[in-house]
Amino acid sequence: MPETLRLLADPNGIKTAAALLRAGGLVAFPTETVYGLGGDATSDLAVARIFEAKGRPRFNPLIAHVPDLAAAERLALFDDRARAVAAAFWPGPLTLVLPLRADAGLSPLVTAELPTVAIRVPAHPVAQALLRAFGGPLAAPSANPSGKISPTRADHVLAGLDGRIEAVVDGGACAVGVESTILGLDGPPSLLRPGGVPVEALEALLGPIAAGGDAAKPNAPGQLLSHYAPGAAVRLNADAPRPREVRLGFGPGAADLNLSPTGDLVQAAATLFHLLRQADALAGPGGTIAIAPIPETGLGRAINDRLRRAAAPRG
Structure with a gap:
């Protein structure tokens, strides 16, 4: 494949990107959380190419991205709870896992052949x-090699996927900086992945939410x-x-790099993946990144979730 195109986020760039997607191509694009790697969610071939480009295991489902609730209801079965959550938090950094409609028309690769589908607006x-x-749903995991640091800038996408996808639409830096919260509503509410919507905000609407997810049999992304x-x-x-460690700080104090010198969790989430990449470059081969403690509240839950997985033993 030739070099990946970098498209401007203007009408011509959007038109070109949509044409590439309709032709079965893969296009990375910005969301408020991270850059997603988009492919036609109704095409087995396009979705298979997403897994191939990322080196992603096939049992790990993808999120279907749609522009509004009406499009989401063509893919999944919504009850009153799901509609209330959608009304409160969509569009935004929240993914819902819901029962898949029999006539949804999605490639079974998107859902890993599960009876549920993960959807985001x-x-x-x-x-x-x-x-x-x-004009249709896009399957779009994060636009990076599987298991590696998620991209929050077009340069990050190209660093990992240049020559493996058709294009990236350069929309600048992502504002939220960590992936969407994933809420399971195919039964009692369950938190499948903390993310851009704090669980406290969801609990204010739904009541207590149990932790969910299974790394061995994931029903949504981000559980490995x-x-x-x-x-x-x-x-x-x-x-x-x-x-010889690289210090990644949070709050006041000496550090090589700092997620937020003022201890602002919103700023820390927005800078997390970018500074983790910079710290990795400073640490070099065989090095270690030492990360300051981060509160386990609000967006801190999502930040700590990402960091625990980044620190986990690697297969």
Whole structure:
């Protein structure tokens, strides 16, 4: 395949991207969370190419991205709870796992042949424009090699996937910076992945939400134990760095790089993957990244989830 195109996030770029997608191509595009690797969710071939480009295991389902609730209801069965959550949090960084409609028309590769489907309505204007120009659902995991650090800039996408996909639409840096929260509503509410919508906000609407997800049999993305991994080793809750470690700080204090010098979790989430890449480059082969403690509240849950998976033993 020739070099991956970098398209502007303007009407011509969106038109070109939609045409590539209709032809079965793969196009990375910005959402408010991270860049997604889009392919026609109704095409077995396009979806298979997503798994191939990423080196992603086939048992790990994908999220179907659509522009609005009406399009989502053509793919999944919504009850009153799901509609209430959608009304409160869509468009935005929330994915719902719901029973798959028999006539949804999605490739079974999207759902890993499960009876449920993960769906999101992104808020990013470029994602919205592309979904509407394409005119159908896009399967779109994060646009990076499987298990590696997620991309929040077009340069990150090209660093991992240049020459393996047709194009990336450059919409600048992603504002949220961590993937969407995934909420299971195919039974009692369950948190399948913390993310851009704090669980506290969901519990204010639904009541207590249990933890869910199974790394051995995932029913949504982001459940594998080792994920988001840099090349360097990762040491968590490091109050002080050891010799030859790169210090990734949070809040006041000395650090090589700092997610947020003021201790702002929103800023920390937005900078997490970008600074994790920079820390990896500073650490070099055989190095270690020492990460300061981060509160387990609000967006801190999502940040710590990503960091625990980045630090997990790698297969």
